[in-house]
Amino acid sequence: MLDKSSIKGSKENKSARECLIAVVIPCYREKSKILDVLLKIDSTIDKIIVIDDACPEKTGEYVAKNSIDPRVLVVTHSQNQGVGGATISGYKKALELNSDVIVKMDGDGQMDTKNIGKLIKPILNGDADYTKGNRFYSPDNLSTMPKSRLIGNLLLSFASKMSSGYWRIFDPTNGFTAIHNKVLKELPLDKISKDYFFESDMLFRLNITRAVVCDIPMKAIYADETSTLKISKILMPFSKKHIINVFKRITYNYFLRDFSIASIELLASIILILFGVFYGTQEWLISSQTGIPATAGTVIIAALPILVGSQLFISFLNFDVNYEPDKPIHNKL
Structure with missing residues (x-):
């Protein structure tokens, strides 16, 4: 259980107990698991924002009818915008609600809600601006990860190090993250990639703002589902975007800003x-x-x-x- 009293609070005027924490959950074809995920979210979380990204299963409508949790708000897209677009909509809604720390997690049950406290603690303590999960921290945890995801993440992690400038950060596609609202407001949300490149592009944008990013070790959770990560499909698009971000970052950090x-x-x-x-x-x-x-x-x-x-x-x-x-x-x- 998340205990805000165990967090010393950041160096801001607002204490950890006063901080409003929101959880953003983008959903697409996750009707069968979303209610279980919502039930597991700690009672100390103030707001839960579910984004129905034009889901054919009408996940948002299903949540609105079946969830009795007063913290839950549903945002529905008329057209599919991708995981990045759905997350950005959730971020904007969280900012409207004056959330201090915004957590983003998936609704497929592969992210342990018990880790939410680990993600927000460094931010509330003033040690980080953005935190993210790292499933590669312990080699023992990798045995459950599908081999295609393992290989894909290894390749993408190295490319992300170069394009983002966060050389000590690993597992860039991990979507279990938390961010301080003041840092989120500094990001050009409408310019961030709206597809599966979203997490990597977020790191690039965070580096431009000079935000501190922290990896949080966590276990990989997989059931019997088949990996949807197709290296052949994302290799060229991701490579192109990483190369563009490398040039942008170096130009800005070494020739424009300094x-x-x-x-x-x-x-x-x-x-x-x-x-x-x-x-x-x-x-x-x-x-x-x-x-x-x-x-x-x-x-x-x-x-x-x-x-x-x-x-x-x-x-x-x-x-x-x-x-x-x-x-x-x-x-x-």
């Missing part, structure tokens, strides 16, 4: 590596056509810029890893 030694290292590394590659390729083509071996000096002129550029790029990566936000911002907003 210009530091890391910015110079990145520029110099790109110039040197490209020069070495193009010059070396040109000389190799000439040598192969004429049959005259390249001189030692020519080889050095081609190789040295690549070596120096690689060292500069590694130095930039080291800076980027250590540039991860470490001071919560919600106390300052």
Whole structure:
């Protein structure tokens, strides 16, 4: 059971006991499990917002008729907007209700409601702005995870590290999250991806605001359902979006918001590596056509810029890893 009295409260004026906590649950084809999920949510949670994302099973209508919990509110979409779009609608509703901390979880029963307290505690204590579940923290918990999801999450986690700048965060597609309302208000909600890229795009947007993100260890819960994660279908779309976010993040953090030694290292590394590659390729083509071996000096002129550029790029990566936000911002907003 969540005990707000055990939480020391953030450095804001409002104490932990006074904080209004809302849970957002986007739903699509989860009619059979949603009521069980609602019943398990702790009584200390103030509001529960169920978003029916144009569900053909009319989950929202089903909840409205069968749930007697006065905390439950139903938001219904006339058209399907995707998990991201449904979550954003829930976020906006939670902000309208003046919620201080907003938890997002799924309605399929795969997220243990007992972990809600673990998610919100770092935020209320002033240690984080955004928390998320991490199913990979304990190797023993991975035996229940479908292999396709395991492989997919490993690949997506590395890509997300580069695009978001949160190098210490893992399991980016985990949808069990919590966020402080002041940080949520800083995000361009209408620009965040509305499909399954939502969680990864949230991390990218959070990094731009310099929000502190914290992983919360939790067990993976799976029943007999077949994994819907199709690597072949999401690989190209996700890769494209990650690449775009990498360029956006680096441009904003290193050339617009700031210009530091890391910015110079990145520029110099790109110039040197490209020069070495193009010059070396040109000389190799000439040598192969004429049959005259390249001189030692020519080889050095081609190789040295690549070596120096690689060292500069590694130095930039080291800076980027250590540039991860470490001071919560919600106390300052």
